[in-house]
Amino acid sequence: MKANVVLAAGGTAGHVNPMLATARALRELDPEISVTAVGTEHGLEARLVPQAGVPLEFIPRVPMPRALGKAAFAFPGNFRRAVAQAGVILERVQANVVIGFGGYVSTPVYLAARKRGIPVVAHEGNARPGLANKLAAHFAAAVALTFSNTRLRARRGRTETIGLPMRTAIVDLAQAPGGRRSLAVQAAAKFGIDPNKPVLFVTGGSQGAQHINEVVSGCSAQLRDAGIQVLHLTGAGKDEPVRAAVEGAGGTYVVLDYLEHIEQAYALADLVITRSGAGMVAEVSALGIPAVFVPFPIGNGEQALNAHDVVAAGGALLVRNENFTEDWLVGQVLPLFQGDRLAQMAGAAQSVSALNAAQRLAQIALEVAR
Secondary structure (H helix, E strand, O other), rough: OOEEEEEEEOOOOOHHHHHHHHHHHHHHHOOOOEEEEOOOOOOOHHHHHHHOOOOEEEEEOOOOOOOHHHHHHHHHHHHHHHHHOOOOHHHOOOOOOOEOOOOOOHHHHHHHHHOOOOOEEEEEOOOOOOOOHHHHOOOOEEEEOOOOOOOOOOOOOOEEOOOOOOOOOHHHHHHHHOOHHHHHHHHHHOOOOOOOOEEEEEEEEOOOOOOHHHHHHHHHHHHHHHOOOEEOOOOOOOHHHHHHHHOOOOOEEEEEOOOOOOOHHHOOOOEEEEEHHHHHHHHHHHOOEEEEEEEOOOOOOHHHHHHHHHHHHOOOEEOOOOHHHHHHHHHHHHHHHHOOOOHHHHHHHHOOOOOOHHHHHHHHHHHHHH
């Protein structure tokens, strides 16, 4: 039986990248497979999915209202229309399995699939599950988790911890002869860094993290004195204050506001200081990069939970945003570069995050479909 798979995800790279990794894995498992993505016209998927050569269908973006108002009164009708449109897509492509990654897009697709008896596989990227996947767990044929501590289980189907489906560049870097360090000399030449001296990679993600930027740049002199080179990715438009803070400090302190191929920084990093979004935790762990995770201080606390497994394994440190200070960095981070502590952390980190999550998720979906 030919499998016709519909993938539902949208909005952020945290949803779209795992979807695209899974689409690639599905096609590798079965070149005859039909894969269709469902998203909205306003998310990253509108650009990234067509670039990856995956057919993309749109449904309306209908977020759950947070307060009473016009949006709340319009929500029921708008949501019904989104579910109906999702149903039209499922019927047109003759879907026999849906893989959803949570978020606004997935809920209408999940419900449309349930109405038509099409099995659903829900992948939860974060340690704290979202509303869409909590709903899907009531009727999903399978629930796949990134983190073992995620409190989500399929009520009637199977539940399996598989990790996060990762971008091709990350998997290729991890599996290259010589591992991620195989790109180190090339990357070092690009950034003006000595590949034979320790490198601290700092990033707050594409949007940057002002507090992390301020703390690390404020320690530029201490980092220099410790012989540590810094590659600092500030976030778009947030580089000037960091450049001003490190001016005249000496040593090697490279400041960038954006880096298209972050794997180049991963190839060099002996340690990374970063937020703990699911994608970042999974990527640095799979590559065996020790980390200091500074969870985003606003929200439902999911970022701290995302880091739980790798911290428990000894592959990373976790520090609250308000406790991440210059004194803490000097006292807790600089000593990591002494002795073999980073090597121990690297091995522990790599044991936590699997590289084959996309392939495993594709296999689960095809088993369910058939």
